[in-house]
Amino acid sequence: MSEATFAVEDLFDGYEISSDKAGPKYLILVCIHGNETCGVEAILALRDSGELFNLVQKGALTILLANKQAYLSKTRIVNRDLNRSIGKLDLSHSYEKERARLVASLIEKADYILDIHSTSLPSPSHAIPCHNNTSELLASSLCIQYMVTKLAHLTVEGGTTMDYAKSVNTCAVTVECGQHDDKSAIETAKNCIRNFLQDQQLIQCKLQLECKGSIEVKEGFQFIQKFKGFDFIKYKQQVAHDSMGQILCPFKQGAYIVMPNLNPQIGEEAFFWAVKTSSDS
Ligand SMILES: [Zn+2]
Structure with missing residues (x-):
């Protein structure tokens, strides 16, 4: 077990919590959009209560605060959308190039990925799985209100974490936990993290949409x-x-x-x- 505390800054390059038992490699991505902070708030709350360390019963969890500069300046992006930059080779800004490379390398190493976001307008929580069966199964086990399949790979620009996870055939889900400033988004993010790391209980979503x-x-x-x-x-x-x-x-x-x-x-x-x-x- 790693040292039982960390600071936000430790998440900037990926922080690992490992258990003594062999098991899967979990990856939680927070703040790939810098102003979507429910994921990092949830991680810090679970750190403070000590629960986070107990949730990692087997394998190892890496947590990455993906867009550190945007997070520090409380903006969605720095030069361009980092969640449209993953796996792209022709990026002109060195900041996004470097961060996208880090995100991609952690995705490649992970077995299960949870990417935590929030929305600009009010919305119920929803999961957006990568387009493969294991990702849809993982999404349906999370405690959220909706699951929307076949959306993850339909952005205009591509280059999302889900696009990259699909390209390397990994199980990955994006969760939109609610509106940016809605405090309940933090609770939703905490519940998603619990479901993600514990044996999933197959809680069915309210409604499945395509x-x-x-x-x-x-x-x-x-x-x-x-x-x-x-x-x-x-x-x-x-x-x-x-x-x-x-x-x-x-x-x-x-x-x-x-x-x-x-x-x-x-x-x-x-x-x-x-x-x-x-x-x-
Ligand atoms: Zn987002």
Whole structure:
């Protein structure tokens, strides 16, 4: 067992807690977006109570505060989105190049990965597994409200932690624990960490949804109202408009808006569409 305490700064290059028993290598990523702090808050709370060290019963856990500079300046990104930079070889900024390389090397070594985020607009907690069966199974064992499959690899730019985990065939899940400043996001993150490290109890999510695609922000994009994550939109109901015209719900059964973006910039995702999976009627 490693020394039973650490400081936030120790997480900047990856901090390992190992048990005496052989077992899997777990990786928890926090603050890949620097202003999404529920993950690091949860880690520090579990450190202070001593629970974190007891949760690592076998194998080893590495915790990385991925975007240290953005975290210190309380911003989402520094030069470019670090969660669109993993595994990319053509990055022009040395900071993201170095951090992306560190994240990638830890992903390569890990058996199970939990990447903890929060959302800009209010949203129920949800898990976004990498597109493979083990990741979906892991996601369904976490104590969160929704699981959205087939979303992880649909960002406009690629280069997410989930894209990289899939490329090296690792079991990985992103969790969006709630809105950035919502204190309950920290509790959700703590519960996810507990589920992730303990033998998973297969707690079923409230609702399983399948992602059907994203809407990319184009010139003149504007939502017609302030949406929350998982607002239900009926067939042909308008959600937004841009210079091409109205953006309507194209799904006959209606669909949910996932991760609506508070300040959508051209080239980013404005939101994702998800529908109920067929097994779930
Ligand atoms: Zn994020």
